Amino acid sequence: MEQALSDIKVLDLTHHIAGPYCTKLLADYGADVLKIEWPDGGDPARKMGPFLGDEPHPDKSGLFLHLNTSKRGITLNLKTEAGKKIFRELVKGVDILVENFSPRVMPSLWLTYEELEKINPKLVMTSISNFGQSGPYRDFKASELIIYGMGGAMNETGMFDRYPLKKAGSVIQYQVGTMSAFATMIAFFASQAQGSGQHVDMSMFESQMGTIDRRMSHLITYKYNNETSYRPDPELEPPGFPYGIYACKDGFFQLTGGFVFWDRICRMMDMPELLDDPGFSTQEGQRDPENLERFSIIWYPWIAERTKLEIITAGQAAGVLCGPINDPGDLVNDPHWKARGFWEEIEHPVAGKLTYPGAPFKMDETPWRASRPAPRLGEHNAEVYSELGYSGEDLERLREQGVI
């Protein structure tokens, strides 16, 4: 079956997380993505865990394997003249180039957008960086933690009397990768319409400030009302009940109750006698600590003798917004995602057959497909360089010279 981006060619000069997730999204929906790695070790994500069997190995990093499906891979040293020459030849034949070096790297290699568009006047080049290609912080260093603190809602994540918390893992960089894929496609449309190339300047910092909901809403609130956000103290600002995360018989679950949904909570607990109790069913009632105490005497025994599955099943049947607090194992074993066919088995020559996250969305006509496993370092050198007209002898020479 044809895929949505089957006619698009991408040169992928990305590493680590944000860039590779951007090009993975394009590759899994059909784009022909050629990943370039440095001959000496390649993408640093190959050195990052988790590793299969906890054995550090460039082809056994779960992170790298996940982020680079459906791509072909070659090695190329862009610091050599021969490497630059090959790179320019590759740029000629593609629609899109994505890179996520810090902003001084491409100019230091004499590979600026201005130079590259001379070779390929319709080139779309996406540059992903911490703070963008200009401005006083341009060359500052950052990390997942630092970007979330600066651009995100870290000031209000966590408890009021403790240190602020970031989100899990590297989700910010994945989010920037997604926005970068969107930006790349927008620039590709512009390039098609205008017949000219485009350079996308994607700043992780601005991508956070300018997209995430709490940040946007709070930035506007500050201008509307001069109110700053903070980590609230639940004693001072009780959110109503039941509300939030609770322990039950076999774990934790979360729900959104309060007076607005009180009728649904009564249905969930099968306690119609509480329906008209004004201490529970009105906003004023729910703000009185005495009613919270009365409620607690009913609520905690009820949840203590039920599993999270029982509570969620009853809650959803009653229309309550709720869900379990699952760990990654619960997630992978959850019958819903299995029934939807979310998980993908992908066979890799070194790592073997493993289960990966699958399609982020299902397109009826043009499916998602992991067309190949993540490339081994330089796996497609022979194939790609022979397409460019290099012979086996040339390759040997380039290898000796440290170009590939």
Next chain:
Amino acid sequence: MAKLPLEGIRVVDITVIYAGPFATMNLADWGAEVIRVESIKHFQVLTRGGTAHPNQQIVSDPIRTGGIATYCGRDVSFRPWNRWTLFNAHARNKLSCTMDLTQPNGKEMFKRLIATSDVFLESNAPHVKENLGLTYDVLKEINPKLIMLSMPGFGDSGPYKYYRALGVHQEGFIGHTFLRGYPDSDPSTTSTVYHADEAAGATAALAVLMALHYRNRTGKGQHIDMAQAEATMPHLGEAIMDYTMNNRVQESMANRMPGAAPCGCYRCSGEDRWVNITVTSDEEWQGLCRTMGDPEWAKDEKFADSFSREHNQDELDRHIGEWTMQHNHYDLMYMLQKEGVPAGPIIFEDDAYTDPHLKERGFFQELTHEECGTHIYPGLSFKISRVPNSIRRPPVRLGEHNEYVYKELLGVSDEEYRQLEEEGHIGMDFLPEVR
């Protein structure tokens, strides 16, 4: 000004709360004509406010948190639904018309609008479109080139198909909540984040572009089934792969990350001000020591190499925290970055509006909203070299473009228009009986 890349693409938008509206915001930002179809007879909690007719006394109560859920000036005396900050965060560049889709003539008009449009986005639980009779099977008969994207929490199939969940509940289902709390506390202390909303919104906008590209090539529309939770799950790839590869259940690392020490959030001078520092190499560690004035404690064997630093991180954090307490959060960024150490302040709203980097890059933009007045708003999230762009319209008011949609797009006569006003389709106010 160059044409925007999505000019000429009309998007019909009945999405609610944030993930869906954020998807259509991205499309509107780059030129699509996004028409929100709303109803003055039905109020979707959290989209345009807490309730249709909020109580001024409660909104004014200073004890209630403002932020994500408040009104401009905390004033709800006139059309509060146009003053709700969470809505005005994503409603720029969009149009709004009102239509009651539960009535037969509302459905008819909606279908006429679909016939003249390119894309249709909806984010309700699947029973909503099924009950309304507005599924892809029906709509593709009216417009075979239509691209329809449905983005409920759990997708269009499977045992949880009809489950109701906000982004925050999906986070629990997919393991994100479990993976991000305080390591020394149980999950009941974990506060809310909304990552699933932004992940799903950005992914949905990308999906629409892919379908448009395919349609440009082949003339074919299609349906896209996106479970918001599935769009978010790949973001947790490392934890998922650790389980599928090694059967290991990862736990929260809070602000730390493997291979980095120190890596944390430290208190600064001032009230509730913080700086984040991440050190991943010996060079950066030496830079940190230089910035701190090479204190005696830092020379201890316990901190001599990255392995030791990672294993003595609690003690390391206490020392660093004592130092950062004496400095301003922004000053610490400049001092540390000068020595090559990754560091940045936690930015509050007041910091954001005075941040020199955002200022120089022209991130913020002034807009005038007819009912909220003139304010500065956060701007576009990326730049493209040959497509100069900025926010073209302020957050849209309920029913602001009824005349345009009904008269110009649907060809409704003045008389019919008046009739539709009487029937509760057209208006700029939620009806008084709506809760």
